[in-house]
Amino acid sequence: MTNRTVIGAMCTFERPDDLHRSLDVLANGSAALDRLVIVDNGAGDTTTSIVAEHRLGDSMTIDIVTPGRNLGPAGGYAEAFKAIDEFAASDDLVVILDDDDPPPSPTILHDLVALADTTVTDPTVAGIGLRGGELNLRTGVIASRPEGNTDTEPADHLHGGWLPVYRVGALRDADVFDPDLFWGFDDLEIGRRLARHGYGLRVASTLFRSVSSRRQPRVSAALAPRSWRHYYRHRNLLRILRRDHAWGAIVATVLVRLLGKPLVNLPLRPSLALWHLRTNAAAAYDGLFRTTSALHPRHQPASRDS
Numbered sequence: 001m002t003n004r005t006v007i008g009a010m011c012t013f014e015r016p017d018d019l020h021r022s023l024d025v026l027a028n029g030s031a032a033l034d035r036l037v038i039v040d041n042g043a044g045d046t047t048t049s050i051v052a053e054h055r056l057g058d059s060m061t062i063d064i065v066t067p068g069r070n071l072g073p074a075g076g077y078a079e080a081f082k083a084i085d086e087f088a089a090s091d092d093l094v095v096i097l098d099d100d101d102p103p104p105s106p107t108i109l110h111d112l113v114a115l116a117d118t119t120v121t122d123p124t125v126a127g128i129g130l131r132g133g134e135l136n137l138r139t140g141v142i143a144s145r146p147e148g149n150t151d152t153e154p155a156d157h158l159h160g161g162w163l164p165v166y167r168v169g170a171l172r173d174a175d176v177f178d179p180d181l182f183w184g185f186d187d188l189e190i191g192r193r194l195a196r197h198g199y200g201l202r203v204a205s206t207l208f209r210s211v212s213s214r215r216q217p218r219v220s221a222a223l224a225p226r227s228w229r230h231y232y233r234h235r236n237l238l239r240i241l242r243r244d245h246a247w248g249a250i251v252a253t254v255l256v257r258l259l260g261k262p263l264v265n266l267p268l269r270p271s272l273a274l275w276h277l278r279t280n281a282a283a284a285y286d287g288l289f290r291t292t293s294a295l296h297p298r299h300q301p302a303s304r305d306s
Contacts, residue, residue: 011076157191238287
């Protein structure tokens with residue numbers, strides 16, 4: 001490998017058991033990180049003791065950032081990059097880590113970082129991850145990548161939870177982190193901002209196939225249960241489509257997903273369908289007409305789900 005510093009960025013909020021599992025993998029796997037920045041959207045004391053218990057400080061530098069309130073993943077990773085920006089060089093690498101979704105094998109992070117080290121030598125490539133997607137700006141539908149048999153293939157964004165690795169200089173150049181998203185599609189926004197600055201992304205197809213046992217969810221006509229996530233998912237997608245002036249995708253998303261799907265289900269599950277219609281209306285208004293707003297007072301996350 002070249003002489004790059006590899007920095008992990010992790011966001012957590014009142015999930016000590018999940019944090020334990022993720023740090024177990026980082027502590028027991030092949031060494032890949034030189035430094036780890038953890039943003040604790042909760043109190044912070046528990047995170048400090050968990051990190052000490054795993055003795056990660058023996059092998060890497062640990063920084064714990066405590067904003068004092070729940071910023072969501074989008075705000076948490078924005079805070080992490082503020083800390084990273086103070087010490088990282090442009091050629092260093094940042095790995096986005098989930099507290100509740102540890103690396104799928106002990107060695108995969110080392111292998112992915114080694115691949116990233118060679119991939120980002122191309123100045124037009126900002127990063128690589130195990131899985132990504134392509135946003136259709138006419139329909140608003142996201143197709144998952146990889147889908148081919150090559151070692152790597154292009155994607156317009158890298159999925160969170162699949163170890164996206166970015167070059168620090170590209171993240172700085174594109175100012176990619178938007179804390180106002182709070183939760184949902186912040187990984188898509190990173191990709192869109194990078195694309196507008198001329199950067200591409202890759203997915204590690206061969207590595208993905210070596211570790212993937214997760215099936216992608218199928219599109220269903222049934223309504224999802226009530227969840228605070230529903231509002232943020234639709235609000236943020238519309239906000240991102242608006243920034244790309246993807247008016248056709250906005251119309252399709254509103255008519256098919258936000259309006260059509262609940263109406264089809266109205267005779268079958270009237271109470272749930274009405275909840276979806278009300279929530280979708282709020283998401284559409286805020287996504288299309290409000291330029292800033294992160295946490296919505298009527299859609300507060302539960303501790304374990306944020």
